[in-house]
Amino acid sequence: MRELIDCHVHTARCGHATGTTAQVISAAVVGGLTGIVLTEHLPLPDALNEGGSFAPDDVGFAAYAEEVREYAVRVRGTDVVLGAEADWLPQRPDAMAHQREVATAAGVEVILGSVHFLGEWPFDSPDHLDEWDRRGVDAVWVEYFETWCDAAKSGLFDVMAHPDLPKKFGHRPARDVLSLYEEAARAAAEGGVMIEVSTGGLRKPVSEIYPCPELLATFCRAGVSATVGSDAHAPEEVGYRIHDAYAAMCEAGYDVAAFPMGRGKVRWVQL
Ligand SMILES: [Zn+2]
Numbered sequence: 698m699r700e701l702i703d704c705h706v707h708t709a710r711c712g713h714a715t716g717t718t719a720q721v722i723s724a725a726v727v728g729g730l731t732g733i734v735l736t737e738h739l740p741l742p743d744a745l746n747e748g749g750s751f752a753p754d755d756v757g758f759a760a761y762a763e764e765v766r767e768y769a770v771r772v773r774g775t776d777v778v779l780g781a782e783a784d785w786l787p788q789r790p791d792a793m794a795h796q797r798e799v800a801t802a803a804g805v806e807v808i809l810g811s812v813h814f815l816g817e818w819p820f821d822s823p824d825h826l827d828e829w830d831r832r833g834v835d836a837v838w839v840e841y842f843e844t845w846c847d848a849a850k851s852g853l854f855d856v857m858a859h860p861d862l863p864k865k866f867g868h869r870p871a872r873d874v875l876s877l878y879e880e881a882a883r884a885a886a887e888g889g890v891m892i893e894v895s896t897g898g899l900r901k902p903v904s905e906i907y908p909c910p911e912l913l914a915t916f917c918r919a920g921v922s923a924t925v926g927s928d929a930h931a932p933e934e935v936g937y938r939i940h941d942a943y944a945a946m947c948e949a950g951y952d953v954a955a956f957p958m959g960r961g962k963v964r965w966v967q968l
């Protein structure tokens with residue numbers, strides 16, 4: 698039996714998920730997971746935080762971190778790691794610096810890097826889909842991957858989350874994407890960052906794992922290590938279809954998945 702791990706889960710603290718920290722960790726224990734990285738969203742500036750619904754405030758984040766650290770000491774049989782999901786906001790260096798300060802103060806061990814915004818546009822939000830028509834799908838994909846590559850090379854993140862997120866609602870570019878994939882793999886290798894194989898996309902309109910098989914194989918060829926995550930936003934989603942993520946990784950050429958433990962330490966899970 699393969700070890701089951703999940704390196705991307707949320708709690709109710711962010712405002713758009715359900716389940717207390719205790720319930721999320723208990724779901725991992727009951728589900729037989731040997732490791733879980735809790736990765737709550739780091740606080741966002743008010744202008745980007747849609748009425749406080751997308752991310753906790755500083756106090757909420759600190760309380761989350763405190764809880765996770767307590768469980769990390771107490772829970773046996775499941776490694777509990779304190780992580781966070783950070784945003785790449787190149788136009789808002791103040792906001793990125795603030796996220797970094799909050800993470801450092803809270804003792805966060807693993808930081809996922811996510812591109813959820815192009816400029817100030819949350820392109821993966823169902824409430825802002827009009828903008829896709831205005832900009833055009835091809836242009837959005839190109840801008841996304843350029844932005845993603847900068848994030849991967851920034852040295853700020855341990856793992857790049859859901860690499861081909863723009864496909865979430867089924868927006869597919871007409872242009873060739875292989876050059877974008879090659880660039881992404883080069884950037885991740887150069888930046889020394891891992892990528893995430895996320896089953897979150899299986900619960901979205903696209904109904905696919907992030908990244909797609911071609912992109913995942915490109916990462917593998919470039920020697921980029923990969924974690925697995927469900928992006929659970931409810932206790933019942935913890936560990937969601939992780940075996941499908943493992944299968945996609947094997948298909949792409951991987952033979953191990955990474956479980957990041959913090960401070961550069963990784964446990965390797967055989968696929
Ligand atoms: Zn979320």
Ligand SMILES: [Zn+2]
Binds near residue numbers: 705707782928
């Ligand atoms: Zn997430």
